[in-house]
Amino acid sequence: xxxxxxxxxxxTAAYTDAWAALEAQVKALKGTHLRDLLQDDDRCSSMVAxxxxxxxxxxxxxxTKKTMFYLHELAKAAGVQEKVAAMMAGTKIxxxxxxxxxxxxxRASRDAVIESSGANVVPDVHxxxxxxxxxxxxxxxxxxxxxxxxxxxxxxxxxxxxxYLGPEFAxxxxxxxxxAGAAASGRRLRFLANxxxxxxxxxxxxxxxxxxxxxxxxxxxxxxxxxxxARTMRSWLVDALGEAAVAKHMVAVSTNAxxxxxxxxxxxxxxxxxxxxxxxxxxxxxVGVVPLALQYGFDVVDRFLAGARDMDTHFATAAPEANLPxxxxxxxxxxxxxxxxxxxxxxxxxxxxxxxxxxxxxVDMESNxxxxxxDGSPLGxxxxxxxxxxxxxxxxxxxxxxxxxxxxxxxxxxGVIAPQTPxxxxxxxxxxxxxxxxxxxxxxxxxxxxxxAAQLASEGVPSELIPHKTFTGDRPSSSILMDRLDAxxxxxxxxxxxxxxxxxxxxxxxxxxxxxxxxxxxxxxKQVRTAIAGVRSKGGEVSGFNASTTALLKKFLQG
Ligand SMILES: O=P(O)(O)OC[C@H]1O[C@H](O)[C@H](O)[C@@H](O)[C@@H]1O
Numbered sequence: 001x002x003x004x005x006x007x008x009x010x011x012t013a014a015y016t017d018a019w020a021a022l023e024a025q026v027k028a029l030k031g032t033h034l035r036d037l038l039q040d041d042d043r044c045s046s047m048v049a050x051x052x053x054x055x056x057x058x059x060x061x062x063x064t065k066k067t068m069f070y071l072h073e074l075a076k077a078a079g080v081q082e083k084v085a086a087m088m089a090g091t092k093i094x095x096x097x098x099x100x101x102x103x104x105x106x107r108a109s110r111d112a113v114i115e116s117s118g119a120n121v122v123p124d125v126h127x128x129x130x131x132x133x134x135x136x137x138x139x140x141x142x143x144x145x146x147x148x149x150x151x152x153x154x155x156x157x158x159x160x161x162x163x164y165l166g167p168e169f170a171x172x173x174x175x176x177x178x179x180a181g182a183a184a185s186g187r188r189l190r191f192l193a194n195x196x197x198x199x200x201x202x203x204x205x206x207x208x209x210x211x212x213x214x215x216x217x218x219x220x221x222x223x224x225x226x227x228x229x230a231r232t233m234r235s236w237l238v239d240a241l242g243e244a245a246v247a248k249h250m251v252a253v254s255t256n257a258x259x260x261x262x263x264x265x266x267x268x269x270x271x272x273x274x275x276x277x278x279x280x281x282x283x284x285x286x287v288g289v290v291p292l293a294l295q296y297g298f299d300v301v302d303r304f305l306a307g308a309r310d311m312d313t314h315f316a317t318a319a320p321e322a323n324l325p326x327x328x329x330x331x332x333x334x335x336x337x338x339x340x341x342x343x344x345x346x347x348x349x350x351x352x353x354x355x356x357x358x359x360x361x362x363v364d365m366e367s368n369x370x371x372x373x374x375d376g377s378p379l380g381x382x383x384x385x386x387x388x389x390x391x392x393x394x395x396x397x398x399x400x401x402x403x404x405x406x407x408x409x410x411x412x413x414x415g416v417i418a419p420q421t422p423x424x425x426x427x428x429x430x431x432x433x434x435x436x437x438x439x440x441x442x443x444x445x446x447x448x449x450x451x452x453a454a455q456l457a458s459e460g461v462p463s464e465l466i467p468h469k470t471f472t473g474d475r476p477s478s479s480i481l482m483d484r485l486d487a488x489x490x491x492x493x494x495x496x497x498x499x500x501x502x503x504x505x506x507x508x509x510x511x512x513x514x515x516x517x518x519x520x521x522x523x524x525x526k527q528v529r530t531a532i533a534g535v536r537s538k539g540g541e542v543s544g545f546n547a548s549t550t551a552l553l554k555k556f557l558q559g
Contacts, residue, residue: 014077021070022338025063034062034448034474049322051314053489054496056324058478060448061331061410062339071330072320075507080326083506084499088316090116090276094513095374101513103281103498104312106273107305107491116276128271128286132301135251135271136293139213140187147245152213154188156203157291158229159217161362162279163253164193166494167217167288169359170304171295173352173490176420180296180487189295192233195225200232209240209249213294216252217287219279221259224522230263253286278513280362281498284308284491300487307491315499325496328412328478329503335410335476336385337508345403346389348414349440352485356414356493357389364501367512374511384504393439403447404471411447411477414493415440418484440479447475532557 037043038059047059047068063071075081087093090100100116105125108114112122138144142151157167168191174180192203204212214237216230230250237249251269252260255277260270271286282288284305293301311325320326335341346357368384390398392413403409419433430438450473456466480496482489505512531542535557542553 012077015074018070018074018077022067022074022334025067025070026338029062029064029067032064034060034476035450037062037064038448049324049327051311051318051324051492053483053492054324055481056327056478057481058327058331060444060477060479061334062474062476063331063334067334068321068330071334074333075320075326075330075503078507078509080329080503080506081320084316084502087502088114088312090114090121094278094511096511096514096516097275099513100276101278101281102274102276103278103284104309106277106282106284107309107312107495109309116274121274121276124272124274128273129289132271132286132289132293133298136290136298139294140297145248146210146213147241147248148210150210152211152249153186154190154207154212155215155291155294156190156192156207156212156233157215157217158192158226158233159253159287160193160195160223160225161366162282163217163219163223163226163287164191165355165359165362166280166283167191167291168193169353169355170283170288170292170490170494172355173485174292174296174300174304174487176352177486178420180300183297183300184295187295189291191291192229193225195228197232200229204233204236209237209245212237212249214250215290215294216250216254216260216263216265217290218253218259219255219273219277219282219287221252221254221256221263224525227263234264251290253290279515280366283359283494296487303487304491307488307493308495309491310488311492311495311499315495325499326503328496328500329507331410331478332385332500332504333507336504337381339410339476341385341408341410341476342382343386343388343407343409345395345399345409345411346387346414347392347395347411347443348389349392349436350414350416350485351391352420353414354391356497357387360389360497361387363498366515366518367501368505368508368510369517370505370510370512373509379508379510383508383510384501392443393436396439396443400443403475408475410475411444413440413444413477413479414482415479416482416485420485444477444479446471447473447477449473450475528553 043065044059046065049056087101088104090102092098093101102114102116102121105114105121108122108125110126113120114122139152144152146152171189190203192199214233216226218226234246234250237245246264247266250265252265253271254260255273255275257267257270261267271290273282273285273287277285289301315323315325335344346360348356364384364387370383371379373379415437422431422433424431450471453466453470456469461469502512535542542550545553
């Protein structure tokens with residue numbers, strides 16, 4: 001049964017003690033280099049954790065067994081496991097919006113019982129999944145046809161933020177997977193997120209309204225960008241096929257049935273989800289399931305959900321010392337709050353994961369980019385870090401210079417053992433995938449070990465170049481090695497990163513599940529819209545803005 005807020009204030013004596021012990025650890029480790037830590041085989045083998053399909057090696061973190069002990073003490077004192085249990089039981093752990101946080105229910109098995117506000121949500125989840133399966137099967141088989149009787153082979157999924165980033169991440173990750181790729185044969189999926197008309201042009205380039213299905217994805221069905229893009233695509237369809245085409249060519253994913261109806265779409269063509277699904281945690285709801293099932297078929301999506309469920313179970317049941325999301329979350333807290341690293345990099349050595357970092361940017365920064373605790377008091381230290389990333393090896397030729405010789409940026413490397421698309425040229429010493437992975441193994445050591453001046457001197461490097469060629473090393477990272485990248489392991493990876501963010505928020509005692517910080521800009525944009533529309537319709541000058549904005553607007557309107 002869901003109850004009110006379960007989060008207890010973090011500042012118990014145990015919490016303060018663990019915090020102080022970790023601050024002492026920072027001092028104790030000051031003179032220790034990762035080079036030294038990596039020589040301790042016992043320490044290194046203790047800093048590896050596995051779950052079927054995934055291995056996490058965190059031996060290149062600037063931490064000892066003792067540090068890990070105190071981090072686990074901090075987690076215990078913060079009630080991390082209790083908070084995980086409360087989240088998964090439907091407790092309203094998002095008090096500023098009065099909501100449960102139940103993205104785990106989106107991938108729960110049919111017979112699970114998970115309650116929000118006293119009602120089991122799992123039957124509703126599976127009713128929507130069944131509806132998506134039936135619909136996507138009909139579209140894919142050509143039974144559901146467009147206004148002129150043609151099969152709908154192309155899909156444009158309109159949505160932004162959480163209604164876009166996760167689905168695009170999953171779509172890209174599976175394009176070259178043998179099973180998903182074969183299932184997508186003859187089909188195209190495009191995403192339309194930005195309100196920029198260039199994005200409209202890109203999304204519909206080469207598409208024919210007769211064979212295009214538009215999916216409007218918006219939790220609120222009020223997001224300005226998405227609604228304008230939906231109207232734009234609607235007029236593209238209507239101009240070509242007439243008003244009646246909307247019923248066959250447009251469907252919606254939303255929690256707002258009235259909004260969908262008000263837009264002129266049949267609520268029958270709507271796939272619902274619920275207020276207990278945060279936008280950035282919604283890829284396993286109809287938000288991701290509809291476009292992905294249309295492209296790859298429902299079976300592939302089902303495997304994706306099963307992978308996420310597998311990681312949920314691991315998160316809920318594994319001991320903290322062996323629990324991948326808990327370990328990663330604690331290391332995030334250590335790097336960010338105690339060692340003071342304000343950024344972290346996500347570096348998948350896998351081109352299929354090119355949209356992992358953009359998705360995790362939202363998951364993490366919208367969740368933990370907060371300045372106050374749950375009770376509204378100041379956090380007292382910086383909130384979650386700046387996240388960024390790029391697939392390797394591309395990033396190596398871009399920003400790794402800074403990571404090796406400039407700022408210290410804790411990194412998470414992700415690599416895959418079995419390639420999705422093997423290539424091994426005759427005469428080459430290694431396969432193309434092995435060449436990629438050589439870099440996955442080399443970079444963490446380069447960051448950790450560095451290269452000392454003495455070594456450069458012994459190699460005969462001219463003395464004036466030695467400072468420029470020295471690598472200080474001592475730069476932390478974790479390595480995640482996946483057996484393969486397919487729908488199941490993609491679900492595991494998604495849930496792993498979702499839960500890492502939750503663990504960090506639980507330790508800090510913040511609400512990781514609201515996002516009030518995105519509201520102010522929306523309100524101001526509305527004022528600007530009113531001003532621009534006023535000048536365009538009635539003439540005159542803009543007013544009510546500060547001098548800088550007024551001058552810029554004036555220039556824009558004159559242009
Ligand atoms: O799905 P929607 O209601 O259209 O919201 C789309 C996105 O916009 C909001 O402003 C939030 O920043 C995101 O958390 C959300 O995912």
